[in-house]
Each structure stands twice: as C-alpha cells, then as structure tokens.
Amino acid sequence: MKVRIDGVTRDFRTLWREGKTVKMINQRKLPHKFEIYSTNSYIETAEAIRSMTLRGAGAIGVAGAYGIAQAALEFAESSVEEFEVKIRDAAAILVKTRPTAVNLANAVSRCLSVAGKGIVAERVKRIVNEADAIAEEDLESSRRIGDYGSQLIQDGSRLLTHCNAGALAFIDYGTALSPIRFAHVQGKEIFVFVDETRPRCQGSKLTSWELKQEGIQHAVIVDNAAGYFMRKGEIDMVIVGADRIAANGDVANKIGTYEKAVLARENGIPFYVAAPRMTFDLECSTGDEIVIEERDTEEVLSIWGEDENQAILKVYITPRDTPALNPSFDVTPAKYITGFITEVGIIKSPYRENIAKKLSRRLV
Amino acid sequence: MKVRIDGVTRDFRTLWREGKTVKMINQRKLPHKFEIYSTNSYIETAEAIRSMTLRGAGAIGVAGAYGIAQAALEFAESSVEEFEVKIRDAAAILVKTRPTAVNLANAVSRCLSVAGKGIVAERVKRIVNEADAIAEEDLESSRRIGDYGSQLIQDGSRLLTHCNAGALAFIDYGTALSPIRFAHVQGKEIFVFVDETRPRCQGSKLTSWELKQEGIQHAVIVDNAAGYFMRKGEIDMVIVGADRIAANGDVANKIGTYEKAVLARENGIPFYVAAPRMTFDLECSTGDEIVIEERDTEEVLSIWGEDENQAILKVYITPRDTPALNPSFDVTPAKYITGFITEVGIIKSPYRENIAKKLSRRLV
Numbered sequence: 001m002k003v004r005i006d007g008v009t010r011d012f013r014t015l016w017r018e019g020k021t022v023k024m025i026n027q028r029k030l031p032h033k034f035e036i037y038s039t040n041s042y043i044e045t046a047e048a049i050r051s052m053t054l055r056g057a058g059a060i061g062v063a064g065a066y067g068i069a070q071a072a073l074e075f076a077e078s079s080v081e082e083f084e085v086k087i088r089d090a091a092a093i094l095v096k097t098r099p100t101a102v103n104l105a106n107a108v109s110r111c112l113s114v115a116g117k118g119i120v121a122e123r124v125k126r127i128v129n130e131a132d133a134i135a136e137e138d139l140e141s142s143r144r145i146g147d148y149g150s151q152l153i154q155d156g157s158r159l160l161t162h163c164n165a166g167a168l169a170f171i172d173y174g175t176a177l178s179p180i181r182f183a184h185v186q187g188k189e190i191f192v193f194v195d196e197t198r199p200r201c202q203g204s205k206l207t208s209w210e211l212k213q214e215g216i217q218h219a220v221i222v223d224n225a226a227g228y229f230m231r232k233g234e235i236d237m238v239i240v241g242a243d244r245i246a247a248n249g250d251v252a253n254k255i256g257t258y259e260k261a262v263l264a265r266e267n268g269i270p271f272y273v274a275a276p277r278m279t280f281d282l283e284c285s286t287g288d289e290i291v292i293e294e295r296d297t298e299e300v301l302s303i304w305g306e307d308e309n310q311a312i313l314k315v316y317i318t319p320r321d322t323p324a325l326n327p328s329f330d331v332t333p334a335k336y337i338t339g340f341i342t343e344v345g346i347i348k349s350p351y352r353e354n355i356a357k358k359l360s361r362r363l364v
Numbered sequence: 365m366k367v368r369i370d371g372v373t374r375d376f377r378t379l380w381r382e383g384k385t386v387k388m389i390n391q392r393k394l395p396h397k398f399e400i401y402s403t404n405s406y407i408e409t410a411e412a413i414r415s416m417t418l419r420g421a422g423a424i425g426v427a428g429a430y431g432i433a434q435a436a437l438e439f440a441e442s443s444v445e446e447f448e449v450k451i452r453d454a455a456a457i458l459v460k461t462r463p464t465a466v467n468l469a470n471a472v473s474r475c476l477s478v479a480g481k482g483i484v485a486e487r488v489k490r491i492v493n494e495a496d497a498i499a500e501e502d503l504e505s506s507r508r509i510g511d512y513g514s515q516l517i518q519d520g521s522r523l524l525t526h527c528n529a530g531a532l533a534f535i536d537y538g539t540a541l542s543p544i545r546f547a548h549v550q551g552k553e554i555f556v557f558v559d560e561t562r563p564r565c566q567g568s569k570l571t572s573w574e575l576k577q578e579g580i581q582h583a584v585i586v587d588n589a590a591g592y593f594m595r596k597g598e599i600d601m602v603i604v605g606a607d608r609i610a611a612n613g614d615v616a617n618k619i620g621t622y623e624k625a626v627l628a629r630e631n632g633i634p635f636y637v638a639a640p641r642m643t644f645d646l647e648c649s650t651g652d653e654i655v656i657e658e659r660d661t662e663e664v665l666s667i668w669g670e671d672e673n674q675a676i677l678k679v680y681i682t683p684r685d686t687p688a689l690n691p692s693f694d695v696t697p698a699k700y701i702t703g704f705i706t707e708v709g710i711i712k713s714p715y716r717e718n719i720a721k722k723l724s725r726r727l728v
Contacts, residue, residue: 031683193689196664196681198562198586204664204682212686220688222562222664223587224620228656228694231622256588258595259623262630292592300560300568300586303667305679315669315679317560318568319395322576324584325557330592 001167002213003034009213013139013172014059015066017132020073022066024054027168031209032306042071042090049104050097056169057243057279058138061103062131067094068111069131072124083120087112087127100293102244103278107134135171141276142173144343149179149239149274152339152346155188157236160226160264162195163254164202165241165274166210175241175274177210179341184216192218193235195226197254199299199326223256230267238264239341242275249334249351250287255327261336273332274341277359287331297324365531366577367398373577377503377535378423379430381496384437386430388418391532395573396670406435406454413468414461420533421607421643422502425467426495431458432475433495436488447484451476451491464657466608467642471498499535505640506537508707513543513603513638516703516710519552521600524590524628526559527618528566529605529638530574539605539638541574543705548580556582557599559590561618563663563690587620594631602628603705606639613698613715614651619691625700637696638705641723651695661688 003012003025015024022045026037037053039045045067048054054063071090075083091108098104114130115123153159165176173181183190192211197203204220211218221229229235238260244252251257251273264271284290301324302316340347340355347354367376367389379388386409390401401417403409409431412418418427435454439447455472462468478494479487517523529540537545547554556575561567568584575582585593593599602624608616615621615637628635648654665688666680682688704711704719711718 031686196562198560198588201681204686208682208686218687220664220682220686222619222690224562224618224623225689225691225694227623227626228619228691229689231694254588255586255592259588259591259627262591262627263623266626266630300584303669303679303681305667305681307671307677307679313671313679315667315671315677317565317667317669318572318584322395322568322572322584323582325589325593326586327589327592330589330595 001172001210004213005034014056014168014170015054015063017066017069020070022063022070024048024063025168027054027206028052029312031205032310032312039070041074042067042094045070046094046097049094056164057101057103058142058170058276059168060098060101061107062135062138062171064094064104065107065111065131065134068108069128072127076120076124078120080120083123087115106278110134138171139173141343142170142175142178145175145274145276145341146173146178146182148345149272149341150182150186152272152341153179153183153188153190153237157183157188158191158193158234160193160195160229160235160238160260161207162203162240162257162260163197164206164210166207168206168210169241175276176239177207179239179274180216181214184214190216192216193226193229194218194220195223195256195260196220197256198223201303202254226260227263230263230269235269238269238271239274242273242279243329244284244290245273245275245280245340246284246287246290247282247352247355248286249337249340249349249355250290251332251334251337252287252290252292252329253332255330258330258332261332265336270338271336272339272341273337276343280355280359282356282359287333290331292330293328295326295328297326300324300326365536365574368577369398378420378532379418379427379535381430381433381499384434386427386434388412388427389532391418391570392416393676395569396674396676403434405438406431406458409434410458410461413458420528421465421467422506422534422640423532424462424465425471426499426502426535428458428468429471429475429495429498432472433492436491440484440488442484444484447487451479470642474498503535503537505707506534506539506542509539509638509640509705510537510542510546512709513636513705514546514550516636516705517543517547517552517554517601521547521552522555522557522598524557524559524593524599524602524624525571526567526604526621526624527561528570528574530571532570532574533605539640540603541571543603543638544580545578548578554580556580557590557593558582558584559587559620559624560584561620562587565667566618590624591627594627594633599633602633602635603638606637606643607693608648608654609637609639609644609704610648610651610654611646611716611719612650613701613704613713613719614654615696615698615701616651616654616656616693617696619694622694622696625696629700634702635700636703636705637701640707644719644723646720646723651697654695656694657692659690659692661690664688664690
C-alpha cells in the first residue's frame, strides 16, 4: 500500500519478514502516527498479535506464520527432540493470542504440518518457506479480488464501505478496498463514503487513512448517516468484507453490516461482500450457526483519540457504570447480498450451489 | 424528572424561573456532573441557549419565553417608549441564538404579542404570565403524550429509542421518553435499548442518564447494533421524537432515525413518533420540502469525554484534516411510521387526513 511520509510516497506491506525479524505497521498508532514496529522473537510477535499492534483476518494469519518461522529459526540449533517440543509450545502460544481467529490457527498448523521429518535445519527451512508462501498467497488473493471486483465499479461510482477490510487487514490491497484501489488505478473517478464503524472506529481511523494515502476521494460519515445518503441517491454500490461466510451465503461481519445491507436493498443499491475463499466455512450451513462474540462494553462507553497536545488517550463518553451491550458482529442473511467477490471470481445466487461449485477446488 | 444526588432522589425540571433568575440543569456537564446553572439576566439566558447549556425543542422554547420575561422585569422601571424599544431588541437577541429553532421564535413572539398597551407594569405582568403559561403547556403536553403513549407499551416490552427526546429536551417527561416513564410508573417491566446516537451521543450521554435516574432498566448500544437486536427479536417497539413533521406524516429527526425505521419495518416492529402538536408543520406538504442542516464535520472527527483524571475534554478520533460529511437530520417517510403519539391522542394512517383532523383545534 502507498504511504506518504514527509511528502514522499513509499510502498509498504502491513507486515513482512527480514530474517529473524518481523516488521509491521503499528496499527495502534494509526491514523495519528505512522510507525514501524519490529519483533525479534516469536514471543514478541505473539505479544504484537495479542495487543492488536496488527489486526485483521489475513494479517493475523500471516503474523502467526511468521511467528512460527521465527520460532523455527530460534530453535535451529536444538536437537530433533528438543525442536519438536519447543516448536509445538511456540505454536500453542501464538494460537492462544487470538483464540477465535480461525486464520491464525490455520496458518500456524499449516506451517507445522510441512515441517516433516529429518534433520532440524531442513525442518526449519520448510517451515520458513511455508510461512513466506502463506504471505504471498494472501497477497495474491487480495490482488485477484481487486481485479475481479474492479470490473463491477463504473467510472463515476460513489461507494460505501463499512469497517476496515483494507490493506491493513491483510498483507496488502485488502478485500473490500482492493476493488476500490484497482478501480482508482484504472483511472475511474470514484468517491468512497466511509462508515466510521463504532465502537472501534476502524472506518474513520484505518479505512480513511488508507484512502488518503492512495489519493482516493472519500468522506467519513457517522454510521447513522449511511441510510440518509442512500435515500438521497448518492450511493451506487456497497462493498464490505466478511469474517465468516456460511455455506448458504449468510455473512458474519462487523456489527452494522446487516443494517447497511437492509438499507441498500430498500434503496435498490447493489451490496457486495469481498472475501477470499478461506473466509467461507462450508461446515457452517447457515448464519444461524455462527456464534456472535460479545465484547467488553468498555468499547461502547469509551473511545480513543488524540487530545490537543497530540497525546493519544482514552476518554469515557459516559459514566463507567453505564449499562451497555456490545455485540461485535452481526449476520447478514444471503438474500440481501448481490454477490461475493472472491479470488476465483464473482459468486452470484443461488449461493449454496454456486459457493460449493466455486470452492470445489479446495474441497476435493 | 428524578435526579439522585448523594443517594437522595429529588425532582427537577429542566429549567424553571425564580423571580428574575432562570435556573437550569447544565446539560454540557451531563452525564459526568449534575450542576444547576443560573442566569440573572436575559443576556445570560441568551448565552446559555447559544452555548447549549440547555438544548431540545421544548426546553429552548421555554428558555426563550423565560428570557423575555427576564427582560421585561429588567425594564420594569422604563418609560413606555423605552420599554417597547428595549423589549423588541431583547427578543431579537434571544431569537438569534438558535436561528433554526422554530419553538424559540414562536415562544418569544407569543410573549410579545400579549404585552398589549397601557402602563409598563401591566405589560411586564402579562409577559411574565405568558412565559409561565408556555412552560406549563410544555409540561402538560409531555404528560399527555406519556399517558397516551404508555397505553401502547405492554408489560415486559423491550423498547428502542434514538437520540434524546426526554425530559431534558422539554420542561419535564419529554416526548419519546414520556410513555416509557409512564409505563414504568404504572409498574410495567420494561427494558430500553438506547442508541448512542453519534455524532453528539445524546443517547449515551442524556437518555441513558435520565433512565438511570428513574431506575428504568436499559443498555446503551452503538448505533450499528440496533438492527442486530431487532433481527434477534429482542426489540418489541421503537419510539423516537421529531424535529419537524410534514402534513403527510414524513418526519425530520436526528440522523439515523430513517435507518431505524427501515429496520423496524423489515423486522415487523412497530415504529412510533412522539411529538407535541407544535412539531407538526402543516405548511410543509411532504418531507422533501424539509431542508437538512449540515453541521460542522468537527462533530464527526472528534468526541467529548472524561479522561482518567475526570477532566472533560475533546479528543480527535481522526486527523483534523480528514474529509467528512455531517448531515444532522434525516427524513423518515410516513410509510415507515406506525403512528404518532401526541397530546391529543394517537394519530394513525392515512396521515394527511388524520393529522389535519387531530390538529384542527389549533387550525381554526
């Protein structure tokens, strides 16, 4: 992704590996400060995941893979027996940092599964290669989502997105933001309405930051205002990401996605979900089976921001004992979704049939 | 309204008059601190309105009336000629504080119109009496809205409200919150979902504070979560206030109201608008004629809260140069509204006919 630093535009990935060091954009400082954070051991990488120095499905998966690569490099001098024990312990520590992140567990176990037998040096090499391959696959699927999705975006389009399914949630490009990036590079004039996305404000903090770096026209709106602009005819298309997609096309995504989907349909606006194949969970038959995580109500009662002295701090919008409820995700029934943008093309209704068909390469 | 101070429950109006002094709950300090703010002259009252020490349609109207009463008392020793000039200047100053607030202009001009002729002392008396009458009428219409509206609320109901159409927006009781207060006093077990209502968070700051004082069970949710709870079947009824209602029943209200109305209909949930007759604007044929105010985008980019040292301050969620759009109100088409709760009863569809009929007492 592009990042403008002191007037110069440079290209960054969300995270990358340099030997035993993993470097990442520190997402806890964005959008106020751009800083690169380095971890020199798998323990430090685990801590970076836990503390949300980086977040987002794809990025966490790759961080887990890089973490296990770091561990392998750290244990390269161990005996075979020692290595096997230590690498398994490291995997457990990494996976525990975000227990509900399926990507993280999958990436770590994929690296372990290729370690194979034989001398430690060879095992280390295979693990490190697999970690690098996971990163490249993440990048490639985001790129293809951008390529396919951009074909749906007309010149002059005004789009709405919710939360951050951008480059920062993956290695680069993102899912929902990838077609927007591609359309912009293709020279299409586009404008993006950015839902602020309370409670954590990933829209106003991260999506807005990414679009600014790329020079894509946009405006942040409070979540309450999306319907207003839809009804006024100022939004042509909605693109969002997904956390989990059931076999019938029901989508779990950031809280508020369901509201935008209902409003889009009410106003005759196409509503697309952009996601790589790994987000589809064919073992989950419908959205009703998806358990919605309730997070700390502190997120509702407080907010992070920068004061007039440029200090980043948390303030309480309400007294700390105010009762609140904080479901983090919601389920958007498939009937509100115009199509899925994946790295193997656009998937249209009937979803149960077409999702299975498109993903069959992975299933057999 | 009830206010618990140091464990003792006392009863307060949003504002009241004590001779030449107007006292009000300082809404700029809520919900963090409960403070009474006093103004000793009409100039100070004008400043309190301008700085939003008090806000809300009814409260601003009464503040304007009390302000002109203060002015009359201040000028009681003037000659007739002087009095006429000074009172007109005072009226202009008061009305200018919130130019779009119809209530304010109406209340001030109503007080002036009863001043009549004759000696100054008599004029002063008539103005002061009229101001007091306006306050009592505001109180009485809120009470009746509560009485009528509470008949719609079943024991065990779970309600959703947006923004603050509570006691703090009027002299007492409020509009949307009045039926909720009455239902609670009638012994019905109710639970209120409180939309936080970005950008100014009147829901999490004011509605939640009012419900807490009354001991009414509630939870603050981010605006994004209302649809989630509706779809889960956890909301039985929505009640909101209104800023302006067109002759056909289209409603202008706080941004986000339209979203909640569409979601309520999609989920088969009754959606009621509670408002006194003065909110209906029969000269406005449909909602399309209502101009929507765009406010400073600063409201979107920043938020007020309390830091860990109990200081109330503003923090920026995003960099200050982030592009944003901030429509303050939206229009909810009449077709989404189940009924209007007014001080002369419930108004049902067909709205153009039934609104005109119900409000005829005022029209002839």
